[in-house]
Amino acid sequence: MQTVVPPAVSAILLDIEGTTTPISFVKDVLFPYIKENVKSYLHTHWDEKECQEDVDLLRKQAKNDEELEGAVLIPEWCSGENADKEQALEMVTNNILWQMSQDRKTTALKQLQGHMWREAFLRGEVKGEVYKDVAPAIKEWRKEGKKVYIYSSGSVEAQKLLFGYSIEGDLLELFDGHFDTKIGSKIKAESYREIAKNIGCSTDNILFLTDVTKEARAAEEAGARVILVVRPGNTELTEEEEMSYSIITSFGELLLSDLKAN
Structure with missing residues (x-):
């Protein structure tokens, strides 16, 4: 299955745990x-x-x-x-x-x-684990002019370490910015409005990818677009949640325009 990203989306906001990185790593x-x-x-x-x-x-x-x-x-x-x-x-x-x-x-x-x-x-005691589909997909999104940001409960410093010292090498150049709980809780709509202000766009221009439905609801309430990410080991979605949201199992399933879908 492939999911088309609306043309209005100019910024893609990514959760980490269960989205870019296995929950088991955390x-x-x-x-x-x-x-x-x-x-x-x-x-x-x-x-x-x-x-x-x-x-x-x-x-x-x-x-x-x-x-x-x-x-x-x-x-x-x-x-x-x-x-x-x-x-x-x-x-x-x-x-x-x-x-x-x-x-x-x-x-x-x-x-x-x-x-x-x-x-x-x-010290090299730990290396960040990132799903294989993440880096190639983000590179394609950036070629199409999309900005890509991280929003995680982990501190910005921890985020940069995970991606800067990953098993795929230094991936920091793939991201335009990082947000953590200093901007607000991930289950509060106001946090996503603040992120939009910080980025300099409308919440309607943001696509948020997460595996957590509470976060998805908060982002939706703020006016952002949301797609749920289903990965091995993630919390199983209810039937209602599956009906309520678009779902992907790999970043490679996102298409950036209808033209690419045809």
Whole structure:
């Protein structure tokens, strides 16, 4: 099956997990790396400015989470030069592991994860996994004058690492820009309006490719066009969802005009 992209589309916005990259890479490689190495990473980098900024952001997030059931808090004394390092390390580590167990998408968590993954990618311990159909398709879209952007819960830095150090080589030149949760939640319509403003187009000019129906609904509410991506290992769609959206299983199934379809 092939899906025709309306001529009005000038920008293609891509999710990562389950869209450009297997969910298994995120769940079986990236997240376990954080869980296994977070305490040693914090111990090694604790006295560095970047790490202290990460800890301070995590502490502020923990304060906002005080009312959540089971929340793991980080006292104020855990950040700064006078912190008891070992006790602080334990509390910050426990907070990170709790957030991950709840599948939180907070900017504080994603920032720390991004810094850890940067070290892993630069050392060659991890390489970004990208579906084989992704790079060839994006190259074709760009030849046709389309702009291509990434919008992911992972930090912009983490996105650039994944594509810059991928098994397919450095793919960063394929993208015109990157967005993360700093612009807003992926399940809020306003986020897609903000992205359109940032790009300099109408939401009607944006095609969003994602595997998550909550994100698809938010983008649609904002006026963007949406196609769901079905990949191996993705959450199975309901019959209603299958009826409600255009679906592709490969980027190669997108056609950029009716002329190409004939």
